[in-house]
Amino acid sequence: MKKLFSRSIIAIFVSCLLYNCTTIDLYEKTVTIPQHAWKSNFRPSFEFAIKDTTSLYRIFLVLRHNEKYSFSNIYVNLYVKGPGQDSTLQIQKDLTLATSEKGWLASGMDDIYEHRxxxxxxxxxxAGTYKFTLEQIMREDPLQNVLNAGIRLEKQPR
Structure with missing residues (x-):
């Protein structure tokens, strides 16, 4: 019985190790939105260095809001400056946060929701240093009930 239990524990541990090898959380940082009201002129920036050029990367917006957030989406500008670039690339995104069928497309606890x-x-x-800057461009300014905004970078083996 003890051998079976020991083998089960080892199997679970090895499974967890193998599962975790598929994605590496390389970077995640969020900033607190002052007074939970995101003004369009408050533009959080995030810098990180890339060393491994053989892997693939996925980039996420991390957004936390409370249940009083009034919209099912958010419009943002993402400004990206990569290594050796003189200019900054601007990307406008309309990101869906909720649907009428499923509600919030986020993980939640109590009245706080987190989107990735x-x-x-x-x-x-x-290889080099990247700088990402976020700007909310919703018609409502400041955008109420937003708690945090940030960037997450995941490394994936090829």
Whole structure:
């Protein structure tokens, strides 16, 4: 009986290790939105360095809001400056946060919801430092009931 239990524990542990090898959380940082009211002129920036050019990367927006958030989407500008670039690339996104069928498309606890929305599919990145800046561009300014905004980067083996 003890051998069976020991083998089961080892099998579970090995399974967890193998599962976790498919994605590596390389970077995640969020900033607190002052007074939970995201003004369009408050533009959080995030910098990270890429060393591994052989892997693929996925980039996500991390957004936390409470149940009083009034919209089912958010419009954002994402500004990206990569290594060796003189100019900044601007990407406008309309991101769905909820649907009438499913409600919030987020994980939640009590009245707080967290979204991790993919901004860029798997892609290779050059080595160097990247700077990402977020700007909310909703008609409501400031955008009420937004708690945090951030960027998440995941590394995926080829």
């Amino acid at each position: 929305i993919e901004l860029a599919e798997k892609q290779s990145l050059k």
